[in-house]
Amino acid sequence: MLKRIFVLFVFAIFCLCGLSTQSQTGSAITIKDAWIQQGPPSQKNTAGFMIVENHSGKEIALISAKSDICNVVELHKMETVNEMMRMKKVDQVVVPANGQAEFKPGGYHLMIIGLNRALKEGEDIEVKLQFTSNIEKTIHMQVKNRESMN
């Protein structure tokens, strides 16, 4: 009997440890300063920016994003090559262990493609972010006029 209780106790401890780990992983990522650039009403594409912080001891990557306001959200990177501003689609954006990845003009951005309506300055847009390690995060990105962000 005592042996059974001991086995159950050890099993319970393992379960709690598992839950605890999962919970830490879930909160391993925090998003700061998330905003979407307001553009002309007829513009079908725009960009979203944010800071992704990784509070865990292992590397995590953002692999996809989606929102109801558009057809598709892609991960894009801007870089200057041969004096030209070059944009390219990337498969993931790595957030280093205990570090951060910054999505900012001239660097990474969420490319929001095929807007199905005009965005109003000040409104919050729900965006779902999918990370490696099965981490999903739903965030709200505020629509801002680019002029105020320079």
Next chain:
Amino acid sequence: MTLKMHKIACLLLVLIAVVGLQSCSASSGGTVNTHNHSGHGGDFKLIDFDNRPFELSQLRGKVVLIFFGYTSCADACPTMLSKLKRVYTELGDGQKDVQTVFISVDPDRDTPAALKDFLGFFSIHAIGLTGKKEDIDKVVHQYGASYELEQSDSAAGYHINHSTYLYLIDQTGALRNQFKHTDSVDAIAAGIKQLLK
């Protein structure tokens, strides 16, 4: 070499160093950028966003800012146009004598109407220009700008990689300067003010 000659040589070296430092400090002050633009610039003809023929010579007497871009651009173009709005604010009364000219390097997608809608959003004194690809390419080459169309598997379609210089044209139509997209509002405004004096 005598002791006196040594002292004179040292004094001369110090003098050269001071003048050199002052010169560096002046150029990093941001009022004038010195990116090489020799041999570039000049008049050109394209189509404006009202579907009318446009010649740069129409703008004689005004300071002109020329930028090459495209309306689907999600980053560099909105950044520059937003920056220019702040430049205009900084120019105060002088802004009425400053005309921005946005030349599309994406004539297939940028109709005159699309250009007008895009530029109207930024509320600056901007004219949008388009035209035949060969005519646009001629102007791009004339100003030493560059762009290239890059096929992509993005849902946004092809990308256009492009240079992001802002060209400063004086009241006689001569190219006087070119700013980088990273130059500050103050630096661009100061460069324009020099021509408005």
